[in-house]
Amino acid sequence: HACVMRRVLEMGLPTLPVGIRAICREEAELIAKQQIPVIWDRDIARDPDWIEKAIAKITTEKVFLTIDVDGIDPALIPGVGTPEPGGLSWHQTLGFLRRLFQTHQVIGCDVMELAPISDSVVSEFTTAKLIYKLIGYQFIA
Incomplete structure (x- = not known):
């Protein structure tokens, strides 16, 4: 995931990382x-207006x-490649995505880093539910 986004930056395309909680020195x-x-x-976590501020930083239609x-939040999706304490809540995630689909033309989407845990389907279920919501936002936006 990080390597791909580095290539995106090298191509000069704008990015807006949201919900970042840990990074390396590089x-x-x-x-x-x-x-x-x-x-x-x-x-x-501190700013109730974060969604509108984030949306305002997106420079392309x-x-x-x-x-x-x-x-x-790994309490919601524990089966991930790089679990880290904290993270977006379900409602923060959906609120941002709903607003993004209302204000911009989402031309494509991918969902990365799901790493299923044996004997548990919570990560897969929650991720599938998230994708279901994305599809809905595309059609109601």
Whole structure:
């Protein structure tokens, strides 16, 4: 996931990472050097207006949406590639996505980093439900 987004940045395409809660030194340096706007998890938790502020940072009408499910609270989706404490709640996630579909033309979407846990389907179920919501937002936006 990180390597792909690095290539996107190298191609000069705008990005807006949302819900970021952990980065390595190299990523921090890249964010600072390229002045990449980031919506940090800690800021989301403190700012009730974060969705509108995030949407305002999206500079294109058409967007391709990449959802890295390890950006969501691991209490909701524990089966991920890189679990990290914190993360977007279900309602924060849906609120942002609903608003994104209302304000922009989402031309495509992928959902990444699901890593199923044996003897549990909660991660797969929640991720499938998220995709179901995305499809609905596409048609009602």
